Amino acid sequence: MNASAMKASPTKASPTKAGPVKVTTRRRPGRPAGGQHVVNRQLVLDAAERAIRRDGPTVSLEAIAVEAGVTKPVVYARVGGRAEVANALSERLADRIMSAVFAAIQGKPIGRATLVSFLVANLEVVAANRELFLYVTGGTSDDTPLRTLHLARHSALPLAEVLANWRSSNARDAAVAIPWAYGVIGMLHLVSLWWINESDTPAPQLAEQLAELLWSGLATE
Amino acid sequence: MNASAMKASPTKASPTKAGPVKVTTRRRPGRPAGGQHVVNRQLVLDAAERAIRRDGPTVSLEAIAVEAGVTKPVVYARVGGRAEVANALSERLADRIMSAVFAAIQGKPIGRATLVSFLVANLEVVAANRELFLYVTGGTSDDTPLRTLHLARHSALPLAEVLANWRSSNARDAAVAIPWAYGVIGMLHLVSLWWINESDTPAPQLAEQLAELLWSGLATE
């Protein structure tokens, strides 16, 4: 389909000089006046997000470039190839999750209620960034598993630190912190994937179920 | 008949590889005698696994076909495109994991020791199928997240059934079985990914750490 290539261009820089068409027409070559980039890394990534939300996880870099109002080499200059775009967006999503999480549990002591807040915040951010989540966890790149790890690390390491401190202050072995953190993030990862695709359980209820597993464990007595 | 000279060329002697001269001679066209396929679905998938182990998760379908001693359209006829190859291999890996798991916990009652056996079996199969694991969890296809779900489902649903029965027999709510199953599988998924890439903790020790989380939960007292 070539339609996607020409989709986002509103006007093809019409030669009629009817007026100052300030639309997101593609920049002309040449060094700009301000000495600054017109479309910086931030804006490219914003455009990438928009394109992903619109076209799903299979958007091409070309489409992202068009959405940003530039051409492919500019995307390469600002952020890099497909893998690096995905990595950058991974970090964005991880940061977004971490902000929501810390906002949700700020000041609270570690306990079951805090755990539920943590889980709900996670689920809600994923739900609000569905296409982005699918993009960074799948996409079309070669290194997906490594990027999954990359994304996970951004969530897991802060969590591991919290866990390690907490365990230490309770006089318990802190060596479990890292595997536990990856475990919890992995749990959230797959449950989120299942949830946004095949379940309509409300987030708080799902969080309660997960909290029951994580807080009390499987043991019945 | 114009090209009697090129008839005898066994293969194109792949220019890039200097590997094993195993190169199975490609079949000539024509209906075979037995009326059966010479290279069936099973053999194609075997070849795919071999190619993945040799070339890593980025093998092309072409390379898989060559490894199988056939050409691309045969691969398409037997198993399908890249996504379907990956799905089929996902099921293979999931079955392999499930066999190991059931062999490990057969007959044992559900308890902490059984949980550890379950986890160790999982980790060991993943470690023994490292490249395959990376292929099915990453690969290069469009639908990776959905295939991840596909792979996970093959492990999660049997587990969910076990959990549901166990919860019911203990007079506890069985509705948590499905989210818990996805949670446990997701935990194993990401921990495995982290483990085979960045950790050298022995499998039994890692399994113990995870078991501590899953069995007793985070609660300290």
Place this chain on the structure above:
DNA sequence: CGGAACAACTTACTCAGAGTAAGTATTACC
């Protein structure tokens, strides 16, 4: 026994998208 029909392939293509080399317009500097 001699075709027509068919089955199982291979060859050779199309198509899309990632990544890059070369060209062009604009500004800055001396």
Place this chain on the structure above:
DNA sequence: GGTAATACTTACTCTGAGTAAGTTGTTCCG
């Protein structure tokens, strides 16, 4: 005003997925 630097675009190459058309041997029927 001319030269260098800069910020782009155009236009390419290259790889790999997926497919259409051709080729060779087998079977079935008269």
